[in-house]
Amino acid sequence: MAIQWFPGHMNKAKKAIAERLKSVDMVIEMLDARLPASSENPLLAQLAKGKPKLKILNKQDLADPERTTVWLAHYNALSDTRALALDASDNAATAKITRACRELVPQRSGIDKPLRVLICGIPNVGKSTLINGMIGKKSAKTGNEPGITKAEQRLFLADDFWLYDTPGMLWPKIIVEESGYNLAASGAVGRNALDEEEVALELLDYLRRHYLPLLQARYQADKDPSSHWLDNDWLEWVAKRRGAVLSGGRINYQKAAENVLTDFRDGHIGRITLETPQQWEGWLKKARQKEAELKAAREARKTERSS
Numbered sequence: 001m002a003i004q005w006f007p008g009h010m011n012k013a014k015k016a017i018a019e020r021l022k023s024v025d026m027v028i029e030m031l032d033a034r035l036p037a038s039s040e041n042p043l044l045a046q047l048a049k050g051k052p053k054l055k056i057l058n059k060q061d062l063a064d065p066e067r068t069t070v071w072l073a074h075y076n077a078l079s080d081t082r083a084l085a086l087d088a089s090d091n092a093a094t095a096k097i098t099r100a101c102r103e104l105v106p107q108r109s110g111i112d113k114p115l116r117v118l119i120c121g122i123p124n125v126g127k128s129t130l131i132n133g134m135i136g137k138k139s140a141k142t143g144n145e146p147g148i149t150k151a152e153q154r155l156f157l158a159d160d161f162w163l164y165d166t167p168g169m170l171w172p173k174i175i176v177e178e179s180g181y182n183l184a185a186s187g188a189v190g191r192n193a194l195d196e197e198e199v200a201l202e203l204l205d206y207l208r209r210h211y212l213p214l215l216q217a218r219y220q221a222d223k224d225p226s227s228h229w230l231d232n233d234w235l236e237w238v239a240k241r242r243g244a245v246l247s248g249g250r251i252n253y254q255k256a257a258e259n260v261l262t263d264f265r266d267g268h269i270g271r272i273t274l275e276t277p278q279q280w281e282g283w284l285k286k287a288r289q290k291e292a293e294l295k296a297a298r299e300a301r302k303t304e305r306s307s
Contacts, residue, residue, distance in 0.1 A: 003180030003194055013167040018047050020118055020164055025105045026052040028097070030121030030130070032186050033063035033085060034273050036071045037280040038179035039122045039188065043171040048118075052080045052104040054097070058126045061087040067273035074277045080104070086130065094134040098157055114160040122188045123168030131155065131165055176287040182274045187265050197235075200257035203264060205231040206274055214270035218263065235260070 021027070027048045032039040036057055055075045060068055068085050075083035082100045086093050101117055102108075108115040121127045135155055153165040170188070174180045181202040184194045207215050208231065215234065216226055219241050229237070239245060239256035246252050263269050275283075 003174060003184050003189060003199075013169045014043065014047075017044070017118070017120060017166050017169070020166070021047055021051065024051070024116045024118045024164060025108050026054065026101060026115075026117055028054045028056060028101070028117055028119040030056045030058050030119065030125045030127045032122070032125050032188070033057035033060040033068050033071070035179075035182040035186055035275055036075075036273075037275055037277070037284075038176070038182040039125060039186070041120070041122065041169065041171055043169075044120060053082075054100050054104060055081060055083040056097070056130075057083065057085040058121075058130060059087055060085040061089070062267040062271060064271050064273035067276060070276060071273075090133075093130060094157065097134070098161060101161070108160075110160050114162050116162045116164070118164045118166065120166045121168060122170055122183065124187045125168065127165070127168065131163070175291055176280075176283050178275070178279075178283045185261060185264055185274070187261075196261060197253050197257040200260040201231040201235060203274075204234040204260060207269065207272065208234060211270065211272055214272065218269045 027044070029040065029044060036055075040055075057063070057068060057071060063085075072083045072085060075081055082104055084096055084100060086096070090096070101115060105115055107113075119127065119131070134157060155163040155165060157163055168188075170183070174183070180189075181199055183189050184199040185203045204215070208229065212227065215221070216223055219234075219238055221229075221237055226234075226237070235253060235256050236251055238260055239251045239253065242256065242259050244252040244255035244259065264272065
């Protein structure tokens with residue numbers, strides 16, 4: 001199942017961001033360190049083409065540190081791009097961010113030429129929490145549901161550093177199937193747009209292949225038999241361990257799925273990153289090929305109808 005979520009307020013956010021980009025000097029894009037590429041907005045890449053960019057891999061405390069290092073190297077190798085890994089408890093976040101921004105746009109400084117920065121990211125990436133920590137007061141609304149911030153806010157980190165905060169935004173079509181599942185697992189997608197059981201099974205399938213020891217430890221599974229379990233076996237095991245069982249011994253798959261997703265989002269399974277640059281490259285190549293095939297099929301049907 002392809003996961004898509006682009007409600008009306010996101011379309012308004014897209015228009016607001018496109019308009020604001022005309023007057024800013026650079027862009028900060030907040031990414032989820034557990035799914036950097038999946039949380040990178042291709043629509044923003046289009047709209048902000050030519051602008052210097054700072055990529056912030058937020059929630060690094062929940063992500064696999066080795067993979068975070070790889071992702072930072074990946075982004076820092078790009079032109080006009082810098083990357084930082086942060087988490088909500090980083091007391092030096094403001095200094096790190098402002099320094100990186102000024103290095104990217106050194107020609108903008110002083111009250112007469114303030115550095116104007118747009119900050120954006122997917123829903124529930126932790127942007128508002130980070131901003132509140134940076135300015136020392138609760139200016140941006142926060143919550144654990146996607147879509148909390150609904151309007152642009154201008155914030156002042158210094159007299160000559162203007163920060164424009166924007167609502168969390170996805171994009172109209174998620175073509176990489178794995179990306180949709182990763183976004184859903186992280187909590188960036190509204191619950192009405194996903195099947196939690198399906199998302200949990202996809203997550204468990206990835207974890208059993210790449211983070212099996214963490215799964216075994218979290219859910220107290222015997223290592224020998226569980227090494228051969230598939231995603232549905234793991235979901236049933238979680239259900240039994242967590243008491244998600246209905247009358248007659250039937251498995252409450254919905255409750256078990258909610259347990260798995262909550263454990264992942266809160267970091268209880270361990271420090272996990274759901275993709276590497278190499279994996280992402282393969283997923284993207286496959287998705288683009290599929291899109292090209294679908295386009296060719298549509299064109300063929302159109303030609304057939306007109307002939």
